[in-house]
Amino acid sequence: xxxxxxxxxxxxxxRKQMARALPDHWPVEVTFAKHGQEAIELIKAHEFxxxxxxxxxxxxxxxxxxxxxxxQDLPIMVLVVSGDIQPEAQERVKKLGAIDFIKKPxxxxxxxxxxxxxxxxxxxxxx
Amino acid sequence: MNExxxxxxxxxxxxxxITNVAMGKAADRLARLLGVYVVLPIPNVNIxxxxxxxxxxxxxxxxxxxxxxxxxxxxxxxxGEALLIFNDASFTDIAKLLDYPGNLDKHEELEMLMDVANxxxxxxxxxxxxxxxxxxxxxxxxxxxxxxxxxxxxxxxQNAWQRTMAxxxxxxxxxxxxxxxxxxxxxxxxxxxxxxxxSFLLED
Numbered sequence: 377x378x379x380x381x382x383x384x385x386x387x388x389x390x391r392k393q394m395a396r397a398l399p400d401h402w403p404v405e406v407t408f409a410k411h412g413q414e415a416i417e418l419i420k421a422h423e424f425x426x427x428x429x430x431x432x433x434x435x436x437x438x439x440x441x442x443x444x445x446x447x448q449d450l451p452i453m454v455l456v457v458s459g460d461i462q463p464e465a466q467e468r469v470k471k472l473g474a475i476d477f478i479k480k481p482x483x484x485x486x487x488x489x490x491x492x493x494x495x496x497x498x499x500x501x502x503x
Numbered sequence: 504m505n506e507x508x509x510x511x512x513x514x515x516x517x518x519x520x521i522t523n524v525a526m527g528k529a530a531d532r533l534a535r536l537l538g539v540y541v542v543l544p545i546p547n548v549n550i551x552x553x554x555x556x557x558x559x560x561x562x563x564x565x566x567x568x569x570x571x572x573x574x575x576x577x578x579x580x581x582x583g584e585a586l587l588i589f590n591d592a593s594f595t596d597i598a599k600l601l602d603y604p605g606n607l608d609k610h611e612e613l614e615m616l617m618d619v620a621n622x623x624x625x626x627x628x629x630x631x632x633x634x635x636x637x638x639x640x641x642x643x644x645x646x647x648x649x650x651x652x653x654x655x656x657x658x659x660x661q662n663a664w665q666r667t668m669a670x671x672x673x674x675x676x677x678x679x680x681x682x683x684x685x686x687x688x689x690x691x692x693x694x695x696x697x698x699x700x701x702s703f704l705l706e707d
Contacts, residue, residue, distance in 0.1 A: 386545070387520040388513065389704060432523060432543050459527030464540040480524045481634065 378403045379496075380423060384415040384441070385430035385457070390480070394428050394457060397482040402497050412436030412444065419450050426496055429474070431458040431465065442472035455490060457482055508550060508666055508694045515548050517701045518670065522546040525630025526672050526685075532626045533619070533674070537600040540677045547671040556667070556688075560647075568592070570612070572620040575642040576628045580696045581635075583689040585624040586647075589616060593681040600679070613646060620644045623674070623685055631687075635700050668694045 381404045385391045391408050398404060407424070409415035413436040415427065431438035438456060445452065456469045459480040466477040476490050491497045510518070523546060530541035571588045597615055598607050607615070625641065632639040670687040689697065 387516050387523070389517045389520050390523075432545055434545060459524035460543050461527050461531045462534045462540060463531075464534065480527070 378405050379425045380404070381406050382409060382415060382418060382424045382427040382452070383407070384409040384412065384427060384433075384438075386410055386433040387430075390430065390457075394482055397484045397487045399484065399488045399491065399497060402491070412438065412441030415441055416444050416448075416450070419445070419452055420448075424452050426453045426455065426491075428455050428457045428478075431456060431460050431469070439468065439472060442469060442474060446473050453494070453496065508668065508691050508698075510548070510550055510668070510694075510698075513705050514698055514701060517704055518548045518668070518697075519546055521631055521634050521701075522548065522627075522670050522672065522687075524634060525627045526674075528630040529623045529626035529685075530674065532622045533676075536618075536622055537597070537676070539600065539679060539681075542675045542677050544673045544675075547669075549669050549671075550666055550694075551669045552666055556669070570616055571647040572616055572624075572644045573647050574620065574624045574628075574644040576632075576639045577642075578632060578639040579637040581637060581639075581689065581693040583687060583693060585628055586686040586688065587620045587624060588684045588686070589619075590682045593683065596676075596679045596681050616646065617644055619683070623683070627672070627685060627687070635697070637700075666691060668697075 379402065381398070383391050383394045383406060385394065395406050398406070407418060407422070409418055411433045415429070416436070418424070419427070429438050429441060436444070438458065442454060445454065454474045455476050455478055456474045457478045457480060458465065461479050469477060475494055478486060478490060488497070492499060526543060526546060530543055534541050568591050569588055570591060571586060574585045576583055576585060594607060594612055594615065597619065601615065603611060603615070621644065624644065628639050628641060668689045672685045673682070674685065675682050
Protein backbone atom coordinates (compact mmCIF):
# COMPACT_ATOMS: atom_id res chain seq x y z
CA UNK A 377 0.00 0.00 0.00
CA UNK A 378 1.22 3.49 -0.81
CA UNK A 379 1.66 5.80 2.20
CA UNK A 380 0.69 9.44 1.88
CA UNK A 381 3.38 11.72 3.23
CA UNK A 382 3.36 15.48 3.74
CA UNK A 383 6.61 17.45 3.85
CA UNK A 384 6.27 20.96 5.27
CA UNK A 385 9.27 23.29 5.00
CA UNK A 386 9.69 26.84 3.72
CA UNK A 387 12.92 25.91 1.94
CA UNK A 388 12.64 24.30 -1.46
CA UNK A 389 16.03 22.66 -0.98
CA UNK A 390 15.07 21.28 2.42
CA ARG A 391 11.85 19.82 0.97
CA LYS A 392 13.82 18.07 -1.76
CA GLN A 393 16.46 16.83 0.69
CA MET A 394 13.74 15.44 2.92
CA ALA A 395 12.00 13.67 0.04
CA ARG A 396 15.31 12.15 -1.05
CA ALA A 397 16.00 10.93 2.50
CA LEU A 398 12.85 8.78 2.62
CA PRO A 399 13.61 5.04 2.66
CA ASP A 400 14.00 3.57 -0.83
CA HIS A 401 11.77 0.58 -0.16
CA TRP A 402 8.88 2.66 1.17
CA PRO A 403 6.15 3.21 -1.42
CA VAL A 404 5.03 6.79 -0.87
CA GLU A 405 3.09 9.58 -2.45
CA VAL A 406 4.72 12.85 -1.34
CA THR A 407 2.95 16.21 -1.08
CA PHE A 408 4.75 19.45 -0.21
CA ALA A 409 3.67 22.47 1.84
CA LYS A 410 5.60 25.75 2.19
CA HIS A 411 4.33 26.67 5.65
CA GLY A 412 2.04 25.49 8.42
CA GLN A 413 -1.12 27.09 7.11
CA GLU A 414 -0.75 25.36 3.76
CA ALA A 415 -0.10 22.10 5.61
CA ILE A 416 -3.21 22.42 7.77
CA GLU A 417 -5.39 23.03 4.70
CA LEU A 418 -3.89 20.00 2.96
CA ILE A 419 -4.33 17.80 6.03
CA LYS A 420 -7.99 18.76 6.26
CA ALA A 421 -8.61 18.04 2.58
CA HIS A 422 -6.63 14.82 2.27
CA GLU A 423 -5.65 12.02 4.56
CA PHE A 424 -1.95 11.81 5.30
CA UNK A 425 -0.25 9.20 7.37
CA UNK A 426 2.86 11.15 8.32
CA UNK A 427 4.06 14.75 8.17
CA UNK A 428 7.68 15.89 8.32
CA UNK A 429 7.46 19.38 9.80
CA UNK A 430 10.08 22.15 9.93
CA UNK A 431 9.97 24.64 12.85
CA UNK A 432 11.22 27.98 11.55
CA UNK A 433 8.82 29.08 8.82
CA UNK A 434 6.95 32.22 7.80
CA UNK A 435 3.14 32.56 8.03
CA UNK A 436 2.69 29.67 10.47
CA UNK A 437 5.71 28.08 12.13
CA UNK A 438 6.08 24.50 13.29
CA UNK A 439 5.01 25.14 16.88
CA UNK A 440 1.82 26.89 15.77
CA UNK A 441 1.15 24.09 13.31
CA UNK A 442 1.40 21.47 16.06
CA UNK A 443 -0.97 23.50 18.24
CA UNK A 444 -3.44 23.80 15.39
CA UNK A 445 -3.31 20.06 14.68
CA UNK A 446 -4.05 19.37 18.32
CA UNK A 447 -6.79 21.99 18.56
CA GLN A 448 -8.56 20.62 15.49
CA ASP A 449 -7.77 17.04 16.47
CA LEU A 450 -6.37 16.24 13.02
CA PRO A 451 -5.37 12.61 12.52
CA ILE A 452 -1.72 12.72 11.46
CA MET A 453 1.61 11.59 12.90
CA VAL A 454 4.08 14.46 13.01
CA LEU A 455 7.85 14.13 12.94
CA VAL A 456 9.61 17.45 13.49
CA VAL A 457 12.67 18.02 11.29
CA SER A 458 14.66 21.06 12.34
CA GLY A 459 18.03 22.74 12.64
CA ASP A 460 16.96 24.07 16.03
CA ILE A 461 18.68 21.42 18.11
CA GLN A 462 18.26 23.08 21.51
CA PRO A 463 17.02 20.51 24.05
CA GLU A 464 14.21 22.93 24.90
CA ALA A 465 12.95 22.89 21.29
CA GLN A 466 12.83 19.09 21.29
CA GLU A 467 10.93 19.01 24.58
CA ARG A 468 8.46 21.60 23.40
CA VAL A 469 7.53 19.87 20.18
CA LYS A 470 7.07 16.56 21.96
CA LYS A 471 4.79 18.23 24.48
CA LEU A 472 2.83 19.65 21.56
CA GLY A 473 2.28 16.17 20.19
CA ALA A 474 5.13 15.51 17.76
CA ILE A 475 6.15 11.87 17.98
CA ASP A 476 9.85 12.54 17.45
CA PHE A 477 12.52 15.06 16.55
CA ILE A 478 14.97 14.68 13.66
CA LYS A 479 18.01 16.95 13.33
CA LYS A 480 18.83 18.71 10.08
CA PRO A 481 20.58 18.01 7.79
CA UNK A 482 18.54 14.82 7.42
CA UNK A 483 20.01 11.46 6.50
CA UNK A 484 18.27 8.38 5.24
CA UNK A 485 19.55 6.06 7.99
CA UNK A 486 18.10 8.22 10.77
CA UNK A 487 14.76 8.68 8.97
CA UNK A 488 14.50 4.94 8.34
CA UNK A 489 15.32 4.18 11.99
CA UNK A 490 12.65 6.56 13.29
CA UNK A 491 9.98 5.31 10.86
CA UNK A 492 10.78 1.71 11.80
CA UNK A 493 10.77 2.50 15.52
CA UNK A 494 7.22 3.84 15.34
CA UNK A 495 6.02 0.99 13.12
CA UNK A 496 5.31 3.35 10.24
CA UNK A 497 7.39 1.14 7.98
CA UNK A 498 8.35 -2.50 8.36
CA UNK A 499 11.92 -3.77 8.55
CA UNK A 500 13.87 -3.25 5.35
CA UNK A 501 13.43 -6.19 2.97
CA UNK A 502 16.51 -8.34 2.48
CA UNK A 503 18.39 -7.30 -0.59
CA MET B 504 35.88 42.20 -11.22
CA ASN B 505 34.19 41.18 -14.44
CA GLU B 506 31.65 38.80 -13.08
CA UNK B 507 28.97 40.50 -11.03
CA UNK B 508 27.72 38.42 -8.18
CA UNK B 509 24.07 37.56 -8.16
CA UNK B 510 21.94 34.99 -6.41
CA UNK B 511 19.20 32.97 -8.02
CA UNK B 512 16.14 32.14 -5.94
CA UNK B 513 17.43 28.57 -5.52
CA UNK B 514 20.86 29.75 -4.42
CA UNK B 515 19.37 32.16 -1.90
CA UNK B 516 17.15 29.38 -0.58
CA UNK B 517 20.16 27.10 -0.28
CA UNK B 518 22.23 29.64 1.70
CA UNK B 519 19.23 30.29 3.91
CA UNK B 520 18.84 26.60 4.67
CA ILE B 521 22.56 26.09 5.29
CA THR B 522 22.50 29.08 7.64
CA ASN B 523 19.41 27.73 9.32
CA VAL B 524 21.23 24.54 10.27
CA ALA B 525 24.42 26.39 11.28
CA MET B 526 22.66 28.95 13.46
CA GLY B 527 20.73 26.15 15.14
CA LYS B 528 24.05 24.71 16.28
CA ALA B 529 25.22 28.13 17.46
CA ALA B 530 21.98 28.73 19.34
CA ASP B 531 22.29 25.36 21.00
CA ARG B 532 25.77 26.25 22.28
CA LEU B 533 24.57 29.63 23.56
CA ALA B 534 21.50 28.07 25.14
CA ARG B 535 23.72 25.66 27.06
CA LEU B 536 26.18 28.40 28.08
CA LEU B 537 23.48 30.71 29.41
CA GLY B 538 20.82 28.18 30.38
CA VAL B 539 18.17 29.80 28.20
CA TYR B 540 16.07 29.21 25.10
CA VAL B 541 17.26 31.08 22.03
CA VAL B 542 14.54 32.13 19.60
CA LEU B 543 15.65 31.39 16.05
CA PRO B 544 14.58 33.67 13.23
CA ILE B 545 14.51 33.03 9.48
CA PRO B 546 17.92 34.28 8.30
CA ASN B 547 18.15 37.02 5.67
CA VAL B 548 20.43 36.40 2.70
CA ASN B 549 21.11 39.35 0.42
CA ILE B 550 23.61 40.77 -2.01
CA UNK B 551 24.42 44.25 -0.75
CA UNK B 552 26.49 47.15 -2.01
CA UNK B 553 29.44 47.81 0.26
CA UNK B 554 28.58 51.50 0.24
CA UNK B 555 25.22 50.83 1.81
CA UNK B 556 26.86 48.66 4.37
CA UNK B 557 29.40 51.34 5.21
CA UNK B 558 26.60 53.67 6.16
CA UNK B 559 25.20 51.05 8.49
CA UNK B 560 28.60 50.59 10.09
CA UNK B 561 29.15 54.34 10.34
CA UNK B 562 25.97 54.65 12.31
CA UNK B 563 27.34 52.09 14.74
CA UNK B 564 30.49 54.12 15.27
CA UNK B 565 30.10 56.53 18.10
CA UNK B 566 26.87 54.85 19.00
CA UNK B 567 27.07 54.30 22.70
CA UNK B 568 24.23 51.82 22.79
CA UNK B 569 25.76 49.01 20.74
CA UNK B 570 29.00 47.04 20.80
CA UNK B 571 30.33 45.10 17.87
CA UNK B 572 32.85 42.31 17.49
CA UNK B 573 34.34 41.37 14.17
CA UNK B 574 36.05 38.09 13.34
CA UNK B 575 37.56 37.02 10.04
CA UNK B 576 37.35 33.54 8.60
CA UNK B 577 39.10 31.91 5.68
CA UNK B 578 39.39 28.50 4.05
CA UNK B 579 39.35 26.78 0.64
CA UNK B 580 39.15 29.99 -1.39
CA UNK B 581 36.41 31.50 0.74
CA UNK B 582 36.93 34.46 3.02
CA GLY B 583 34.70 36.71 5.00
CA GLU B 584 33.97 38.50 8.21
CA ALA B 585 31.53 37.70 10.97
CA LEU B 586 30.21 40.78 12.68
CA LEU B 587 28.30 40.44 15.91
CA ILE B 588 26.38 43.53 16.99
CA PHE B 589 25.13 43.67 20.52
CA ASN B 590 22.61 45.94 22.07
CA ASP B 591 24.33 47.23 25.23
CA ALA B 592 21.11 46.86 27.16
CA SER B 593 21.69 43.12 26.78
CA PHE B 594 24.79 43.18 28.98
CA THR B 595 22.94 43.42 32.27
CA ASP B 596 20.90 40.33 31.49
CA ILE B 597 23.82 38.32 30.14
CA ALA B 598 25.84 39.23 33.24
CA LYS B 599 23.05 37.88 35.43
CA LEU B 600 22.93 34.64 33.46
CA LEU B 601 26.70 34.23 33.68
CA ASP B 602 26.69 35.07 37.40
CA TYR B 603 28.79 38.21 37.24
CA PRO B 604 28.33 39.98 40.58
CA GLY B 605 27.33 43.65 40.83
CA ASN B 606 27.94 46.34 38.24
CA LEU B 607 30.04 45.57 35.23
CA ASP B 608 33.18 47.49 34.45
CA LYS B 609 34.38 47.98 30.87
CA HIS B 610 36.76 45.06 31.15
CA GLU B 611 34.10 42.63 32.26
CA GLU B 612 31.75 43.78 29.52
CA LEU B 613 34.45 43.15 26.99
CA GLU B 614 35.17 39.70 28.35
CA MET B 615 31.50 38.80 28.16
CA LEU B 616 31.15 40.15 24.65
CA MET B 617 34.12 38.03 23.57
CA ASP B 618 32.70 34.92 25.21
CA VAL B 619 29.38 35.23 23.46
CA ALA B 620 31.03 36.20 20.16
CA ASN B 621 33.28 33.17 20.31
CA UNK B 622 30.35 30.85 20.84
CA UNK B 623 28.02 32.36 18.25
CA UNK B 624 30.53 33.21 15.52
CA UNK B 625 32.52 30.05 15.94
CA UNK B 626 29.61 27.63 15.87
CA UNK B 627 27.95 29.43 12.99
CA UNK B 628 31.06 29.67 10.81
CA UNK B 629 32.02 26.06 11.48
CA UNK B 630 28.41 25.02 10.91
CA UNK B 631 28.39 26.58 7.46
CA UNK B 632 31.86 25.22 6.69
CA UNK B 633 30.87 21.74 7.78
CA UNK B 634 28.00 21.61 5.32
CA UNK B 635 30.19 22.82 2.46
CA UNK B 636 33.12 20.58 3.44
CA UNK B 637 35.34 23.54 4.25
CA UNK B 638 37.55 23.78 7.28
CA UNK B 639 37.48 27.49 8.13
CA UNK B 640 40.26 29.10 10.14
CA UNK B 641 39.14 32.00 12.28
CA UNK B 642 41.08 35.07 13.30
CA UNK B 643 40.91 36.47 16.81
CA UNK B 644 37.81 38.53 17.45
CA UNK B 645 38.33 42.29 17.39
CA UNK B 646 36.08 44.77 19.12
CA UNK B 647 35.14 47.47 16.66
CA UNK B 648 35.87 51.01 17.68
CA UNK B 649 38.08 49.75 20.45
CA UNK B 650 41.17 48.20 18.94
CA UNK B 651 40.52 49.75 15.57
CA UNK B 652 38.17 52.38 14.26
CA UNK B 653 35.42 51.48 11.85
CA UNK B 654 36.71 54.00 9.32
CA UNK B 655 40.11 52.29 9.29
CA UNK B 656 38.50 48.97 8.76
CA UNK B 657 36.44 50.29 5.87
CA UNK B 658 39.32 52.12 4.20
CA UNK B 659 41.33 48.93 4.25
CA UNK B 660 38.84 47.11 2.12
CA GLN B 661 37.59 50.07 0.14
CA ASN B 662 38.86 49.05 -3.26
CA ALA B 663 38.65 45.33 -2.89
CA TRP B 664 34.98 45.03 -2.13
CA GLN B 665 32.12 46.41 -4.19
CA ARG B 666 29.31 44.04 -3.47
CA THR B 667 29.02 41.32 -0.93
CA MET B 668 26.74 38.58 0.19
CA ALA B 669 25.40 39.33 3.64
CA UNK B 670 23.72 36.75 5.83
CA UNK B 671 21.92 38.33 8.74
CA UNK B 672 20.73 36.46 11.79
CA UNK B 673 18.87 38.14 14.61
CA UNK B 674 19.08 36.17 17.83
CA UNK B 675 16.79 36.94 20.73
CA UNK B 676 16.64 35.16 24.02
CA UNK B 677 13.29 34.23 25.40
CA UNK B 678 12.22 35.88 28.66
CA UNK B 679 15.36 38.05 28.73
CA UNK B 680 16.22 41.41 27.32
CA UNK B 681 19.00 40.06 25.12
CA UNK B 682 19.24 40.82 21.44
CA UNK B 683 22.08 40.56 18.96
CA UNK B 684 22.63 40.54 15.23
CA UNK B 685 25.14 38.30 13.56
CA UNK B 686 26.19 39.43 10.11
CA UNK B 687 28.24 37.16 7.91
CA UNK B 688 29.88 38.94 4.99
CA UNK B 689 31.60 37.12 2.18
CA UNK B 690 33.93 38.62 -0.42
CA UNK B 691 32.82 38.73 -4.05
CA UNK B 692 35.25 36.01 -5.14
CA UNK B 693 34.08 33.83 -2.28
CA UNK B 694 30.47 34.07 -3.38
CA UNK B 695 31.34 32.99 -6.91
CA UNK B 696 33.22 30.05 -5.50
CA UNK B 697 30.48 29.15 -3.01
CA UNK B 698 27.85 29.29 -5.75
CA UNK B 699 29.83 26.55 -7.49
CA UNK B 700 30.10 24.56 -4.26
CA UNK B 701 26.38 24.65 -3.54
CA SER B 702 25.42 23.71 -7.09
CA PHE B 703 25.76 20.04 -6.13
CA LEU B 704 23.22 20.56 -3.34
CA LEU B 705 20.79 22.06 -5.80
CA GLU B 706 20.91 19.22 -8.31
CA ASP B 707 17.71 17.27 -8.66
